[in-house]
Amino acid sequence: MHSLPPHMRPERSFQGFILALQRFWAEQGCVILQPYDMEMGAGTFHPATTLRALGPKPWKAAYVQPSRRPKDGRYGENPNRLQHYYQFQVIMKPSPANLQDLYLQSLKAIGIDTALHDVRFVEDDWESPTLGAWGLGWECWCDGMEVSQFTYFQQVAGVECAPVAGELTYGLERLAMYVQGVDRVYDLNFNGRDGADKVTYGDVFLQAEQEYSRHNFEHADTTMLFEQFKMAEAACKKYLDAGWKGGKREEHLMALPAYDQCIKASHVFNLLDARGVISVTERQSYIMRVRELAKACGEAWVHTEAGSAA
Amino acid sequence: MPDLLLELFSEEIPARMQAKAAEDLRRMVTDRLVAEGLVYEGAKAFATPRRLALTVHGIPARQPDLKQERKGPRVGGAEAAILGFLKATGLNSLDEAKIQRDPKGDFYIALTEKPGKPAVDVLAEILPLIIRTFPWPKQMRWGELSAKSSALTWVRPLHSIVATFGIETEEPEVVQFDLSGVSVGQTTYGHRFLAPDAIQVRRFDDYVAKLQAAKVVLDPERRKEIILADARQLTFAQGYELVEDPALLDEVAGLVEWPVVLMGSFDKDFLSIPDEVIRATIRANQKCFVVRDPKTQKLTNKFIITANIEASDGGTAIIAGNERVIRARLSDAKFFYETDLKTKLEDRLPKFEQIVFHEKLGWESDHVARVERLAVELALLINADPEKTKRAARLARADRLSEVVGEFPELQGIMGKYYLLAQGEDSSVAAASEEHYKPQGPTDWVPTNLVSVAVALADKLDALRGFWIIKEKPTGSKDPYALRRAALGVIRLILDNNLRLNLVELIWKLVRRGIQIDQHPSSEGKKHHLLLNVVVTNFVVEQKMLEFSEPVSEVAAQAEADKFASEFTSKIAADLLNYLAERLEGQLRDQGARHDLVKATIDGQDDLLMVVRRVEALGKFLDSDDGKNLLAGTKRANNILAIEEKKDKRKFDGAPDAALFKLDEEKALARAIAEVGPEASAAVAKEDFAGAMTAMAKLRPAVDAFFDKVKVNDDDAAVRENRLKLLNEIRAATRAVADFSKIQD
The missing domain is CATH 3.30.930.10 (Bira Bifunctional Protein; Domain 2)
Structure with missing residues (x-):
C-alpha cells in the first residue's frame, strides 16, 4: 500500500x-x-x-x-x-x-x-x-x-x-x-x-x-411521477409475462429488463415520498406493490440460466 | 465424578439474547441429563459476544442399569402370543421367563436388564439434538451447507465446539458427535483482536484461566462489575458521578469480551439541550453512559465509553473517534430541538387528522377530541381546573410529531413538557404532557397534579372504552394496546389520589356515546324485518335482526334501536367494569390485602375507593373473633337456607312474625338484627365502615346462641317457616357490609 x-x-x-x-x-x-x-x-x-x-x-x-x-x-x-x-x-x-x-x-x-x-x-x-x-x-x-x-x-x-x-x-x-x-x-x-x-x-x-x-422536495413533477410509477409497474409485469419461454413457467428469458422496471418504480416511489404526496396508508400499499414486482422478478430469475442450477 | 465442559463458539451473538441463551443451554442440557438418569451435582452457564459456555459437574460416569419387568401371556397360552412375547422381550426361550401367579392364573414374566450407557455416549447423543433445537428468537443459515434445507441453523454462524468430559485428575475425553461439519474438540479462541490464536483447553478451570489470559472475561457478571467499578472510579476522580443505567450496563457487557472503560467529553454548548435528550442520544446511538455533577444533579459534558480492546495508544484514538460521533449526533439533536422550539405544539395538531389511531376507532385527532371532552368532564368531578385540563388534554400528545420524539420515541411526553414550558404554558398544563402517560406499570409513580390526573384518566378510559366496544380486549397472552396497563393505571390514579368517581355511570355514558345504531327496515311479503347495527366509525361491531308481523313504524323502530343500544352498552360496560374489578383484586393482592374480599363487596358499588375502604374494614373485622364467628354463623344460615329453599322451591323472604317466636334465643336474635341492621346501614351511609363492622360484631353472640339452642326445622311448619325467615334476616343484615357467601374461608 x-x-x-x-x-x-x-x-x-x-x-x-x-x-x-x-x-x-x-x-x-x-x-x-x-x-x-x-x-x-x-x-x-x-x-x-x-x-x-x-x-x-x-x-x-x-x-x-x-x-x-x-x-x-x-x-x-x-x-x-x-x-x-x-x-x-x-x-x-x-x-x-x-x-x-x-x-x-x-x-x-x-x-x-x-x-x-x-x-x-x-x-x-x-x-x-x-x-x-x-x-x-x-x-x-x-x-x-x-x-x-x-x-x-x-x-x-x-x-x-x-x-x-x-x-x-x-x-x-x-x-x-x-x-x-x-x-x-x-x-x-x-x-x-x-x-x-x-x-x-x-x-x-x-x-x-x-x-x-x-x-426532490419542491419541484419534482408529481403528476409525471405518479404516471411513471404506473408505467414502470405495468411494463415490469408485461416483460415478466412475455419472458416465460413458450408461455410455460419453466424457463424465463427477460428477468433483467423486467427487474429494471422494478428498480425504476422503487426510485419513483422514493421521490413521491420525498415530495410528501403519499399518505401514511398509501405508503404501505406502494411498498407492497414494489415488493410484488421484486418477488415476481426473483421468481423469473431463478428460472434463467444464471439463476438456476442448469 | 466427571464434569462436562461445553463451549459453542460463534460469530457475534446479539447482546440482548445472551443471558437467556446461557440459561436455556443450562436448562436444556441438565434436563436431558436428568431424563437420562444422570443426576448431576451442579451447573453454570455463561455468555460472551462470541460464545456460550456451560459447565456441569458431578455427572455419573455411567447411566444406571435399567431393570424392566414385563408381564406376558398365560402359561399354556396361544403359541402366537408366546412367540410375540419372546420377540418383544428378547428372551431366547420360555426357560428364561419367570412364572408368576395372580388371582387370574399363572403368567409368564420377563425380567430384563438394560445396561446403562457411558455418560459420554449419552452426551454425544443429546448435545447435537439440543444444538439443533436451540430456541434462539431468530436463527439463520450460512455458508456452503446452507444450500440444503437440512442445514444447521444458529443465531449467527457457529464455528467450533469444545465438548470435554472427564474427572479432574485425568485427561478428559472429547464428546464425539457430528454437527454439519462444525469441529468438535478441545480448541477455542481468545479475544478477536488481542489474542486471536487457538487455545487448547481440558476442563472448566483451565478454560476460564486460559480465556482470561487470552483477554476474555467469560462471566458476564464479572464484566459488569469491571465496567461499573471502572466507570465509577473514572468519574469520581474528576469530581463527577456516573448516571447508572442497569439496562445499558447489561447491553454493554454483552458487546465486549475484554471491557476497557474510557472517558470522553463533548462541547459544553450542547448542555443547552435538555438532559434527557443528551442522554437518549448518547445511550441509544453510542451505548455510552452519561455523567452528572453530584452538586447540581445536572449532566456534565462527559461520557463513558466501554471499548473492547486495550488500544496500543492507550485509547486516544478510540476516545477521539467516539467524541466525533457524539459531536455529530448532538449537533443533530440540538438542531432538532431548536427546530422543534420554532413550532407551537398546537400547530402540529392538524397532522393528527392524517394519523390512524386505530382503524375502527378513527384518527388520532378523533382520540384527542374525545380525550379533551372527557378530561373536562372528569376535571369537574375531581376539582381540577377545567380550562387548564382542556388545554392540557389538547396538547398532551402533540410532541409525538416533533423531530426529537421522531428520533427518540422514548422521550414522548418529556419533550412536550419542555416545548410547552418554552411556549409559556401553565406549568400544570406542561407537566400533564409527561404525566398523563403515567403510571406506566405497577411500580411506576402516579401523578398528583389534578390536571395530569384528569388527562391521564381520560386518555386511559377512552382507550379502554374504545377497544372494548370493538371487541379487542386483551387476552391472557395478547395485549397489543397495553390495555391491562391502562386499566391498572385507572385504578391506581383513583386510589392513590383518593378520587370519588361513579365509575358505573361514567363508563356506561362513555360506551353509549361511542356507538351509533343504524336501522335497516325491510319487508318481504308478509314478513317485516328490522336489522339493527351497532356502528363505530363505519364498522359494524354487533347486529340484531328483529321480525314483525306488520310494517315497523318509525317510532317503534327508534324504540327498538334505543333498546338495543342500551343492551349493548350495558353488556360492554359490565364487562369492562368486571375487568377493572379483576385488576383491583390483582392490585390488592400485590399489596398483601385480602383481594378475595373484592368480590364480596363490589356488588352494587360504583366507587372504587369505597370498595377498597370496605375491603380494609372487612379484612380487619374478619381477623377478629367476632368477625370469624359471625362469618361462620352467616355461612351456616346461608347453607341451611339454600337447602330448605331448594326443598320447598320457595324463598323465605319477608319479615318473621314475632308472635311465632317460642324461644328466648329467637327473640334475642330478632332484636339484635333489628338493632344492628339499621345501625350498620347508617354507618355505611356515612362511609364509616369500621363503625359498620363494630355494629355487625353485636350480632355475633345472638347468632351463636341461636344456632346453639334453636332447631330451625321445627316440626310445626309455621314455626319452621318463621325461623327460616329469621335466618334470611341475618343474611339481609350482613349484606349491608358484604355478601358473606362470597368470602373464602
Missing part, C-alpha cells in the same frame, strides 16, 4: 479509498463491477446483488453504487446527510467461513488499524420491505461509528437463499471522513492533491446536493 504515491493513498483521497477497496476485494476473487446505470436507493438493488444472490451458482462481486435517498437531501447544509452518496458493496455466495476476517482485513487495507481502533459487530437485522428480503448480521462499528452493514441474506425477492450469500455494505463517505479526519463531508479530499490541484467532495457534489434537494 505504501508503494502508492501519496495522492492515491486511501487516507489521503476519496478516490484512493475506493481503489483500495476494489483492489482488496479483487484479490479475494471478486468480479469488480461498475455502478449499475439506474437510480436506486442502495447498492443492494443492483441486479448483481438482488438477483445474483438467488440460485445455487457461486458468485463473488464488488462494486461502487451511487445511492439516491431523495428524502435525505439537506440542501448541502448538513455535514453528514446527502441525497446522493456512494456505497461500496461486496457480495459472496456462498458466504465464506472467514467473511468476518476478510472484512477486518479490508479495514486494514483502507487504513483502519484494529490495534488502535475499537471495531465491533453490533446486532442489526436487515430487512428490505420493498425487496421482500431479510437477513441477519450486524452494523459494524468503528470507535462508536457505524461504518458498514454486514448481512447474511436469508431471503431475497421472496425467494429463500440457498446457499446463503454474505453481503457487505460500506458507507464510503463516512468511512473516508473518518480516515481523512474531516467533520464535514464536503471537506473530503477527493483526488488526494494539495493546493490548487486539490478537488474536494464539495467541489464535485455540493451544487448537486443543493439542486437535487430543490428538485
